[in-house]
Amino acid sequence: TWAAFAMADQMIGSPAKLAEYLGNIDAASREPGAREDAALLAFAREREPSLQKISAADARYWQEQYRRARFSFDSQSVRPYFPYAQVERGVIATAATLFHVDIKPVAAVRTWHPSVTTYDVFDGQVRLGRIYLDMHPRAGKDKWFSTQPLAYGIHGRQLPEGVLVCNFAGGTPGDPGLMQYGDVVVFLHEFGHLMHHLIGSQNAFVGEGGFLVEGDFIEAPSQMLEEFFHDYGVLTSFARHYQTGEVLPRDLFTRMTRADAYGRASGQQRQLMYTAVSLDFHTLPPATLDFDAVYRRDFERFNTNAFVPGDHFWASFTHLNGYSSNYYTYVLDKVIALDFFAQFDARNLLGGPAGMRYRQAVLAPGSTRPAAELARDFLGREPNLDAYRRWMLAEFDAEAKSSSAAR
Ligand SMILES: [Zn+2]
Missing domain, CATH: 3.40.390.10 (Collagenase (Catalytic Domain))
Structure with a gap:
């Protein structure tokens, strides 16, 4: 298949290895994703009691309402700190x-x-x-x-x-x-x-x-650097109110971080849906491929929301051009990026030795050696899902902490 050809010279190597990998990602994200979706539906039904299922078209609306209500976080409120x-x-x-x-x-x-x-x-x-x-x-x-x-x-x-x-x-x-x-x-x-x-x-x-x-390694160093945003010390080195010079308040940072952590697992399930569409379109026999039917099936596998009749999402899925079968790059590299980030000292993110080690082991070799070797050199082992799981479950930890603090 095209997918086998497109993966042969990649880090993942083959569709069979990818299937095994995606199975692990699905196992890690399915249950917490369902928990998030159930909480969102319960929230929506308090406001619209007749609602049976959230329509996929309304999901983002409800998520935004949920973030505002649950975490009293309005994304506009931090903008003055980021000129x-x-x-x-x-x-x-x-x-x-x-x-x-x-x-x-x-x-x-x-x-x-x-x-x-x-x-x-x-x-x-x-x-x-x-x-x-x-x-x-x-x-x-x-x-x-x-x-x-x-x-x-x-x-x-x-x-x-x-x-x-x-x-x-x-x-x-x-x-x-x-x-x-x-x-x-x-x-x-x-x-x-x-x-x-x-x-x-x-x-x-x-x-x-x-x-x-x-x-399929290219999005690891970029997603790794994203994580530095979630550190109060790093952020407050530059997040100051553009008029008063006031440093981003701790409380606002905490609410922003909690709102940001909500929805990670269901977000990963959606990523698995895109991954499946990208893979199926390049694996199934082209002569009989029914784009709508395959998309619908992949949607149902990774969504608890209601499918919107007439949704031909795949027709505007522009990643199919650049990535073809290999949209999986995003989930694969998210896992690696979080594993990399976990090697940094959380109390001293910028000051410890990990930055130089990362530069020498992962960045400097460029493409002189296989990416899997670079990752292994930096981690001292194969990448694993531990940091990824912690990242996905952080929202539930914060919930447990804040409810026990309230008692
Ligand atoms: Zn990128």
């Missing part, structure tokens, strides 16, 4: 400390647009490469968020360059660019890609860069 310029300085400083590099602005570089800023990345006195930040929307620009390698490095001959192409708030005079907290996470995610490219593209051959590692 763009401050976040940019904070993300750069966080990455620089974590990966033991200096990231210095370079003035008067001619780029493709005056709003683009340029930085050089140094390891001590040694220049590692150059990065460009093209961070705000403008007419004719790509609307998404991505990291693009501009040049790959060759040790001793050529330095790598990379660019973030993003569409964050701000960028016009007088606009502080107050960011959604999810946007700050996206910024960290993309910066994780950028550091992987810069630090990983210092090898003997141009084809050995960090971005050229197996495709």
Whole structure:
């Protein structure tokens, strides 16, 4: 099948190994996912007693209501603490400390647009490469968020360059660019890609860069950096009110973190649905493949919400183009990213030895060796689901803690 071909040179290796892996992810997320869905349905029925099932079309609406009611968290309330310029300085400083590099602005570089800023990345006195930040929307620009390698490095001959192409708030005079907290996470995610490219593209051959590692490992370093958002110490190094300078209050941070932790397991079940669609479309015999029927079946397997008649989601599932059968990359790399993150000292995330160890074991080798080896080198063992399970169940821990504190 196409799937077997597309996985042969990837970390996962084969559809059979993937099936086993996905079975473990399903076993870990199904029960807590059902618990989340049941709580959401009970919440919705308090407001609409006649409701039998939540329609898939209304699920996000109810989740938002639930977050507001249960955690008294309104995502708008943290935006004043995340003005763009401050976040940019904070993300750069966080990455620089974590990966033991200096990231210095370079003035008067001619780029493709005056709003683009340029930085050089140094390891001590040694220049590692150059990065460009093209961070705000403008007419004719790509609307998404991505990291693009501009040049790959060759040790001793050529330095790598990379660019973030993003569409964050701000960028016009007088606009502080107050960011959604999810946007700050996206910024960290993309910066994780950028550091992987810069630090990983210092090898003997141009084809050995960090971005050229197996495709199903590429989302691990980016998702790993996302996790630093959930640390109060890291966050408050830059999350200050844009008018008063007040540091993000602890209480607001706690509510944001709890609201964010809600829905992880059911979210993983949805990811398994996308994964199944991507896999089935590239595994089943093409001549008889009924897209609607296969999608409906995968929907029912991983959803407790009611299917919306006429839902042809697969027709706008753009990942099918880039990832084909390999959408599983996201769940696989989420597990690895959380396992990586768990190796850092939670009380001293940026200061401990794990940052340098990670840089040397995972980022610097680029694609000179199989990604599975890099992961093993850093972890000292095979990746496992322990950190992933803890991450998924964190919401229930917090619930138990707060209800026992209330008693
Ligand atoms: Zn990514």
